Amino acid sequence: MADFEIKDLRASVEGRQILKGVSLAINKGEVHAVMGPNGSGKSTLSHTLMGHPGYTVDGGEVRFKGQNVLELEPDERARLGMFLALQYPVVVPGISMANFLRTALNAHRGYDGKDKSKMVTPKEFRSLLKDELEVLHMDDSFLSRYINDGFSGGEKKRAEILQMAVLKPEIAILDETDSGLDIDSIKFVAEEVNRMRGPNLGVLIITHYTRVLEFIKPDFVHVLVDGKFVLSGGPEVADRLEKTGYSEWGKEEAAQPQEVA
Amino acid sequence: MATQPKLDVGVDYKDKYGFFFPEDYVFKAKRGLNPEVVKEISFMKGEPEWMTKFRLRSLEIFRKKPMPNWGADLSVIDFENIFYYLKPAEKQSASWEELPADIKATYDRLGVPEAERKFLAGVSAQYESEVVYHSLQENLTKKGVIFLDTDSALREHPDLFKEYFGTVIPPADNKFSALNSAVWSGGSFIYVPKGVKVDIPLQAYFRINAENMGQFERTLIICDEGSFVHYIEGCTAPIYTTDSLHSAVVEIIVKKDARCRYTTIQNWSTNVFNLVTKRAMAYRDATMEWVDGNLGSQITMKYPSVYLMEPGAKGDVLSVAFAGKGQHQDAGGKMIHVAPNTTSTITSKSISKGGGRTSYRGHIKIYPGANNVKSFVKCDALLLDDESRSDTYPYNDVDAENVTLGHEATVSKVSDEQLFYLMSRGIPRAEAETMIVNGFIEPFTKELPLEYAVELNRLIQLEMEGSVG
Structure with a gap:
């Protein structure tokens, strides 16, 4: 039994079935990449795993720490140790990143406003953030800005990874974290993810393109087409995709970003 | 109870007010409104004749004025079933234990200190913060600032008082300003001399003998040329009252180059009708800022306004309303541009929950000749569920040229994505x-x-x- 096990997951959006039976076992210490062309169900997979209300589970289960996480609220899944870095992080005006991070961290520690011993202290909070901000090349001013408000594409993605670094999940899902990023941002993000890699973290990278996998080396690569895995293997699967794209499955899409002049 | 102020009629009132009245008279406040009640109020306060006449004239106006036929439904107010004047001791609930459980629970949750709670809850008529109060008063007196309850100001500064009182909001302005003019009691009086900037916010509840949270308080603030003051009234803890009508009048005069900020957080208990008239006159290059938060009450109707009387004057209203179950917050602002080259902004934020209703009601008036005016209104409503409601009623009258008038309104729900x-x-x-x-x-x-x-x-x-x- 793997640490995190997706069994025959089927899910739909607005009555249309997108995931048609996905199974995947992830152990802590492993990095899995799920690759697929547009519309293959990548985002549905990530959102369904985290419990987004717009996605309906039609069948299957996801076992993590003895529970079927599909029965839990998103916040319960997070506190159990799951994390989703969103492809499109959401703007929430009026709440500073610092407040957001502190509230999330307190929630993970079970602080509900009563038992102050569970609360993250300002000093602890600062020291926790210091290194991570450095690795991600972000400065302090970022903490006083509102959640994702006015952030560039790169800043948003780095902010997602910062949240991951602070919350220290056991299973992290990175949903197209590389899309829309310049090469420097990809490197910073990859550096941070690689820092966190280790026996206490299982990673699921969801991506259209192979490029990010040059920086975060996956142990396993799975190809998702039309809501099902069509191929699973080691890093060599990514190499194969890099050459031929998704054409073997009838999708004329490259697995590398088009060069932008 | 040991914490309650001593109220010995023979001693306290004679010392404080210099007159004495029979015991049975003091303790029998009558319900209802008529010239006798009004005369009685004026007599008990030992007011000059002009004020007694002003009150009686206001009562006449109140009688003649129709109820507003717009906004919230006020037909349930029974003016004959209200106590119009209560001595502090009579305002008190008999004991802490008799307060509604939800009010007590909120004090607990907010961590309001005991002494303050009793004051807010009406259990004690005085908030014993004399030390703070005295050092503050000393500091202010040195600068020539007057900060008193309105009744004391009438006694101690009769000329200054008479010069400005009722000049910004005359009794005939509306039915409730007339009512307040007839039966007003308490409130704050502030005078800031020329060029004086008061560096800490003046707060109503620093004052002892505070009747400022009464039902019909009357506040008058005069900012002389080049001065600054920030006044804060109310607080976030709910104020409990058994009387269901709160009708205050706030008048502010901001002279040349002066700036006044008036911050209100009202959280009346949800049985209260909160009908308040607030208006400021801003003169050359003066700035008036209303910061107005409305959380409590059953119905609030309140539209702080600024009359921009001379070029360069600036008016701001920033308001927040929260309406829960059974509440209707009808709030907004008014900007009356009398002079050219004046500017104003109104920013209104409202939240409706559990079937609560919020309305933004605003009026921008630009008089002929008031050219080169800039005014911007922004109202954002947030609905927390499908039962709740929010409306916007903006009125604009523009009779001048070269006017920049902006209006932006949004209604949103807490989005699934954010959540x-x-x-x-x-x-x-x-x-x-x-x-x-x-x-x-x-x-x-x-x-x-x-x-x-x-x-x-x-x-x-x-x-x-x-x-x-």
């Missing part, structure tokens, strides 16, 4: 919703002194949990 995002970080649903609401009103909160901002956020949290009113 999911915060929850996906481990934050429970209720807390996430509260965060989103606090974020929504942040442009308001950030204008408050820190301790008020913190309390307001905590209060929103309680409202969101539905544990209050």
Whole structure:
């Protein structure tokens, strides 16, 4: 039994079935990449795993720490140790990143406003953030800005990874974290993810393109087409995709970003 | 009870007011409104004749004025079943134990200190903060600032008082300003001399003998040329009262180059009709800022206004309303541009929950000849569920040239995407919703002194949990 096990997951959006039976076992210490062309169900997979209300589970289960996480609220899944870095992080005006991070961290520690011993202290909070901000090349001013408000594409993605670094999940899902990023941002993000890699973290990278996998080396690569895995293997699967794209499955899409002049 | 102020008619009142009246007279406040009641109020306060006449004239006007036929439904107010004047001792609830459980629970949750609670709850008529009060008063007196309750100001500064009282909001302005003019009691009086900048906010509840949270308080603020003052009334803890009508009048005069900020956080208990007239006159290059938060009451009708009387004057209204179950917050602002080259902004934020209703009602008037005016209105409504309601009623009258008038209104719901995002970080649903609401009103909160901002956020949290009113 793997640490995190997706069994025959089927899910739909607005009555249309997108995931048609996905199974995947992830152990802590492993990095899995799920690759697929547009519309293959990548985002549905990530959102369904985290419990987004717009996605309906039609069948299957996801076992993590003895529970079927599909029965839990998103916040319960997070506190159990799951994390989703969103492809499109959401703007929430009026709440500073610092407040957001502190509230999330307190929630993970079970602080509900009563038992102050569970609360993250300002000093602890600062020291926790210091290194991570450095690795991600972000400065302090970022903490006083509102959640994702006015952030560039790169800043948003780095902010997602910062949240991951602070919350220290056991299973992290990175949903197209590389899309829309310049090469420097990809490197910073990859550096941070690689820092966190280790026996206490299982990673699921969801991506259209192979490029990010040059920086975060996956142990396993799975190809998702039309809501099902069509191929699973080691890093060599990514190499194969890099050459031929998704054409073997009838999708004329490259697995590398088009060069932008 | 040991904590209650001693009220010995023979001693206290003679010392304080220099007159004496029979015991049975003091303790028998009558319900209802007629010239006798009004005369009695004036007599008990030992007022000059002009004020007694002013009150009686106002009562006449009140009788003749129709009820407003717009806004909230006020037909249930029974003017004959209200006590129009109560001595402090009579305002008190008999004991702490008799207070409604929800009010007590809120004080607990907000961590309001005991002494302050009793004051707020009406159990004690005085908030014993004499030490703070005295050092503050000393400091102000040195600068020539007058900060008194309005009754004392009438006694101690009769000429200054008479010069300005009733000049900004005459009794005939509306039915409730007439009512207040007839039966007013308490409130704050502030005079800031030329060029004096008061560096700490003046707060109503620093004052002892505070009747400022009474039903018909009357506030008058005069900022002389080049001065500055920030006045704060109310607080975030709910104010409990058994009387159901609160009708205040606030008049402010901001002279050349002066600036006045008036911050209100009202959180009346949800049986109260809160009908308040607030108006300021701003003269050359003067600035008037209303920061107005309405959380409590059953019905609020309040539209702070600024009359921009001379070139360069600037008016701002920043308001927040929160309407829960059974509440209707009808609030907004008015900007009356009398002079050219004047500017104004109204920013209104409202939150409706559990079937609550908020309305933005605003009026921008630009008189002929008031050219080169800039005015901008922005109202944002947040609905927390499908039963709640929000409306916008903007009125614009423009009779001048070269006017820039902007209006922007949004109605939104707490979005699933925002909620999911915060929850996906481990934050429970209720807390996430509260965060989103606090974020929504942040442009308001950030204008408050820190301790008020913190309390307001905590209060929103309680409202969101539905544990209050």
